[in-house]
Amino acid sequence: MSSSDNMSSLPSPPEPDKSPCPFYPNHLFVEGVCALAVFAAIVIVALVWQVPLEEIADPGDATYVPRPDWYFLFYFQLLKYFQGPLIVVGTFVLPVLVMAVLILLPFFDKGKATGIRKRPLAAAAGLAGVVSIVALTAVSVLEDESHTTKMVLPPVTEAQIAAGEKIFASFCQICHSIDGKGGFMAMAPDLTEIASRVSRARIEQIIIDPQVVSPTTIMSVIPLSEEERHNVSAYLSRKK
């Protein structure tokens, strides 16, 4: 089987260079050196970095904030911008569109030029893609960091708890049951013992951004003032 015969019929045959460098052994040697370097790097990282293994999965613990592996973070972040009825845009329309564009790319980008300087449009599109993926990943990491920084919470007072109970009754109890009252949405967990599961700071975070519970949550953002929020979290922090 000689492949050189077939080459001549192809539109752009790889012309032989003046001093061709054979694949074996010369090129394979270079690749081998690269591969060894990469292998060494992987071994070093694997040795230095203890692979994290968290607690065994607990299907009852809906408070866990899941994160995908880093290379899915951009998508995870993107989904946060598509809520409610728009969610299919994030989970279906966009991925299918992007895949279609990627697969069809060589069939509509037919220009002869391959050098990047001669293809400003392709260059811009590619760059925009890379930049947005990097940016979304960065935003995701930064948001997570700001969420985990400690919040300064005022000490719990009885007045706060009483005020919090009222706010909870008017804004939250439609979905969440508490002490056997309310809770008309099956998916919203009962909060009677919430404080035994979740810290007060965490409750505050959930009120500010319910998506910290899960990016597809149906819990809505409830526009409470800072004080009202502290009151609700004070109230809930006594529910053990």
Next chain:
Amino acid sequence: MGRIYQFLDERLNLTPLLRDITDHPVPDHANVLKTRSAFIYCFGGIAFFIILLQALSGVFLMLYYSPTPEDAHASVTYIQNETAFGALLQGLHRVGASAAVIMVLLHMLRVFFTGSYKNPRELNWVVGVFLLLIVLAFGFTGYLLPWDQKAYWATTVGLNMVANVPLIGDFLASALRGGNEMGTLTLLRFFVIHVMFLPALLAIFLAAHFFMLRRQGISRPL
């Protein structure tokens, strides 16, 4: 060595085969020894090398791993703490997974920015897009296997997203999950997909990728 080779060659006629694999020239613009910037042409090869490493470390991890919700976490702890080089092996597999994704993405960017997907290499680009999806699917399914908190909840979110696909979403999600709840079947399915289906798919697509690569040669800048 020589005599063994001769023995095999006489019986199996290896020489034409080997020549076909080894004798094609590498053009200057893709040769690091001649052109410095040619290192970008190495990314595909490095990705392939890492994938081989993943297969190797994965096979060894499988010696101890047990794909049930009761045992998975304990078996991973066991690999990490009790087996010889287990922690290193698991580290290699985990770090290697990230490295593979990085290399495949870099390789794809190289192909994109050098315009190498153009005529006559359209089909190889399409095969490449599927390779990318396969590599990501390895990541998604592998993430569940340790059955720790992040594994369980990240996969829950992932399957909820699948369920959001119109019309077939619910069917797809419950097919992957093996029912309506994450559990024994889910873990077994993800495991089998990770160690059987995806490797088979990957092998087929890689074979197509490399076959086309040899037929068409590496692209040259225009």
